[in-house]
């Protein structure tokens with residue numbers, strides 16, 4: 001058990017998981033502060049895909065470990081208002097060109113080495129798993145049976161509920177502005193509404209982590225990517241897998257129980273216009 005005062009700056013999924021693991025390590029004095037509400041940032045907006053198909057082998061390994069963490073969460077957090085919203089319907093990495101299919105072959109080798117799963121499906125086999133996809137428009141898909149989806153805002157609310165039960169301090173609408181350092185240690189977090197004494201500070205402010213770390217003369221090589229996301233209204237739920245198109249990284253799946261289609265795309269060109277999502281909406285128009 002530790003009485004050290006820990007301040008977690010940023011109440012997104014990274015901050016919440018950090019606090020959760022600190023609780024497991026028996027830290028008892030934990031404060032989470034957020035500039036808006038808990039889960040205000042990317043964690044309230046994400047598509048929630050737990051995916052394992054990566055060109056980078058280390059990322060694939062990390063992703064394989066993480067899916068088990070999510071599965072265990074439901075058993076570990078017993079006191080919760082509802083089950084952890086997680087579904088394991090697989091992930092289809094779809095190719096719409098010959099080059100895309102060749103790339104899937106390379107990705108399959110990495111996936112098999114790192115996670116021990118992965119098979120190439122023919123267009124009719126893809127259609128069987130995901131009837132919404134037009135088999136005439138694709139060349140095949142890499143199927144990752146471990147692929148899952150999680151409702152990110154639902155997980156945020158479960159953590160918030162759980163932390164209140166456990167007596168963590170949750171301070172909303174209280175942006176961190178700076179830090180007070182003595183010697184080489186951070187002693188206080190200076191916020192818009194006062195100072196918070198701390199023995200240890202964890203900065204998990206998402207895209208703003210870099211700016212806050214700069215105040216401590218720490219340079220973090222983070223950069224932001226522009227993306228686009230779209231969400232439909234609730235539709236009849238019929239679509240289990242998570243789908244990614246290998247050519248342009250367009251992703252979509254269906255949420256439950258409301259049945260919204262959630263889709264997103266990101267590119268790596270900072271400040272450049274992202275890919276136009278409307279081109280891919282035809283997949284829904286044809287099937288709705």
Ligand SMILES: Cc1cc2nc3c(=O)[nH]c(=O)nc-3n(C[C@H](O)[C@H](O)[C@H](O)COP(=O)(O)OP(=O)(O)OC[C@H]3O[C@@H](n4cnc5c(N)ncnc54)[C@H](O)[C@@H]3O)c2cc1C
Nearest residue numbers: 010012013014034035041042043046047048049176205206
């Ligand atoms: C459209 C979209 C789709 C995505 N799809 C997926 C996906 O399919 N799969 C996947 O794994 N990931 C996905 N992601 C990424 C995933 O959502 C993020 O990686 C994750 O939510 C990041 O969590 P975080 O806690 O680091 O950041 P955030 O959720 O952004 O949390 C940071 C928090 O810090 C707070 N904060 C900022 N500055 C301060 C300050 N000065 N003081 C106090 N608080 C501060 C913010 O208000 C915010 O609540 C997606 C993201 C987006 C936006």
